[in-house]
Amino acid sequence: MAERHADPLFSAAYDGELDPGARRRFDAHLEGCARCAGAFDDYRTALDAVRMLPVVAMPATVRLPVGAPRAAPGRAALRGRLRDALLHPQPVTAAATLAAVGIAAVVLAVHHGGGSTQTTTAGSGAMAQSGAGSGGDLFRAPVPLLAPIKPVPCPVAPVPAGAAAPAAFAHAARTAAATGAELVLATPAGSYAPGESVPIYARLTTRPGASGGATAVVPCVTLETEGSAAASAPRVAVPAPPGDAAPAPANDGAAQPTPLAVATSGPQAFSAGGLSGSGRGAQASGPLLSVTIPPGIPRGTVLRLVALIPPHFAGNPGDSPIQVVLLITVR
Amino acid sequence: MDDEALLDLARRGDREAFAELVTRHQDGLYTMALRLLGRPEDACDVVQETFMRAYVNLPTLRGGSVRGWLYRVALNAGHDVLRRGVRRPEDPLDRGDGKILDLPDPAMGPDAVAEGRERARVVRRALLALPPDFREAVVLRDVNQLSYEEIAEALRVPLGTVKSRLSRARAMLAEALRGNTALFAVEGTL
Numbered sequence: 001m002a003e004r005h006a007d008p009l010f011s012a013a014y015d016g017e018l019d020p021g022a023r024r025r026f027d028a029h030l031e032g033c034a035r036c037a038g039a040f041d042d043y044r045t046a047l048d049a050v051r052m053l054p055v056v057a058m059p060a061t062v063r064l065p066v067g068a069p070r071a072a073p074g075r076a077a078l079r080g081r082l083r084d085a086l087l088h089p090q091p092v093t094a095a096a097t098l099a100a101v102g103i104a105a106v107v108l109a110v111h112h113g114g115g116s117t118q119t120t121t122a123g124s125g126a127m128a129q130s131g132a133g134s135g136g137d138l139f140r141a142p143v144p145l146l147a148p149i150k151p152v153p154c155p156v157a158p159v160p161a162g163a164a165a166p167a168a169f170a171h172a173a174r175t176a177a178a179t180g181a182e183l184v185l186a187t188p189a190g191s192y193a194p195g196e197s198v199p200i201y202a203r204l205t206t207r208p209g210a211s212g213g214a215t216a217v218v219p220c221v222t223l224e225t226e227g228s229a230a231a232s233a234p235r236v237a238v239p240a241p242p243g244d245a246a247p248a249p250a251n252d253g254a255a256q257p258t259p260l261a262v263a264t265s266g267p268q269a270f271s272a273g274g275l276s277g278s279g280r281g282a283q284a285s286g287p288l289l290s291v292t293i294p295p296g297i298p299r300g301t302v303l304r305l306v307a308l309i310p311p312h313f314a315g316n317p318g319d320s321p322i323q324v325v326l327l328i329t330v331r
Numbered sequence: 332m333d334d335e336a337l338l339d340l341a342r343r344g345d346r347e348a349f350a351e352l353v354t355r356h357q358d359g360l361y362t363m364a365l366r367l368l369g370r371p372e373d374a375c376d377v378v379q380e381t382f383m384r385a386y387v388n389l390p391t392l393r394g395g396s397v398r399g400w401l402y403r404v405a406l407n408a409g410h411d412v413l414r415r416g417v418r419r420p421e422d423p424l425d426r427g428d429g430k431i432l433d434l435p436d437p438a439m440g441p442d443a444v445a446e447g448r449e450r451a452r453v454v455r456r457a458l459l460a461l462p463p464d465f466r467e468a469v470v471l472r473d474v475n476q477l478s479y480e481e482i483a484e485a486l487r488v489p490l491g492t493v494k495s496r497l498s499r500a501r502a503m504l505a506e507a508l509r510g511n512t513a514l515f516a517v518e519g520t521l
């Protein structure tokens with residue numbers, strides 16, 4: 001080591017992976033080699049800087065299919081079944097055997113379709129459901145999902161601070177975050193018919209009531225059904241208590257919500273929902289959104305309007321999302 | 332309860348156990364994807380896709396570490412995202428997205444905040460400039476701090492390959508950052 005530089009050992013030395021003897025020789029070399037000592041200092045400083053990059057919180061809610069995990073049989077399993085059928089034929093008719101082999105061959109052909117096959121689920125937008133990618137034993141599985149998968153949520157948009165909710169938006173829920181921010185979600189009414197547009201007032205204000213210096217953003221608002229029998233049970237809106245943000249829907253366990261639509265902004269011709277004339281006047285400047293109740297939803301179904309500010313997004317420097325849920329009933 | 336026990340429950344149909352795995356690993360996976368791909372929206376796609384694939388394929392999983400397996404699925408999802416988009420990794424700060432994800436510590440002064448942002452930008456760019464194989468190795472080890480064994484599982488390569496790839500990746504990274512070491516010789520987070 002005295003004649004050669006120690007660069008090849010830098011990685012193991014940085015990780016503490018050198019055995020004691022090698023470490024002693026490495027340290028001794030650095031003491032006598034200014035070039036290696038300086039290089040290892042730079043090396044360590046650079047890697048320390050990489051390790052100081054922060055862990056970034058996932059800004060969107062992870063959605064899973066409704067129902068217990070399940071998988072289509074893999075390619076290897078199908079091959080095994082086919083091999084077993086051929087090597088150890090059961091006492092069945094030749095036609096049945098041929099039919100079974102034929103079916104297996106079709107499935108194998110589908111799986112051999114390989115790399116580019118993707119099955120996009122209804123309503124999944126940019127998010128495609130596919131297998132584990134190249135070379136894995138997690139084959140591409142065209143498993144039908146029971147619920148649509150929501151794409152990455154809409155962005156959180158900044159708006160001028162100071163505006164209040166129009167008076168017509170009387171059906172409201174709000175929550176206060178530990179940072180002092182207040183998240184408000186409101187609609188003019190608590191029930192809407194399928195196909196009807198729902199005007200939504202949604203806003204996070206960093207310092208509620210402040211006349212200057214406050215900032216505000218419009219959160220992502222989604223319309224969801226809880227995707228379970230519990231959705232039909234009457235419930236009231238229960239905003240999270242102050243300082244205690246509601247958990248993300250991904251952690252709801254069995255009552256996994258089913259996203260139906262994402263609220264959109266922009267001038268909307270709100271024709272229903274009890275919006276008053278003064279409320280209409282506020283549309284141009286206020287943080288107003290709208291979402292349409294999808295047709296075909298049975299009367300009496302309880303839907304969730306969910307406003308969400310992900311962790312570390314504008315107005316929410318904390319590690320927890322700020323969320324408020326407003327329940328509306330389909331009439 | 333450790334990951335393996337949760338996975339065992341999830342494999343038997345316990346959604347809450349799987350949700351706990353999501354909670355434990357989503358931020359690490361998102362960070363990995365963000366450092367590999369550069370774009371927050373791509374990183375979100377990768378995490379969502381990872382858990383979808385993991386969930387659907389739970390019954391087929393046998394052996395290995397859960398973390399290594401999840402990161403392997405995420406790496407494959409990341410490869411697919413890159414293939415779909417046919418685009419180069421990009422530093423989110425170049426588009427201003429970094430403002431959202433890199434909120435400074437309120438206690439830091441404006442100079443320190445600016446310096447921290449600059450340090451973070453330099454490091455992210457150096458990472459994104461590495462060849463993909465090397466970038467993956469160094470991100471898994473030095474950003475996500477996976478063990479050599481977990482990295483071998485995630486990359487599906489032998490342990491020796493992990494060590495040699497990591498050594499070369501770190502050397503390239505250190506070389507790329509060599510002119511900036513004065514910027515990094517400051518206490519504080521990036």
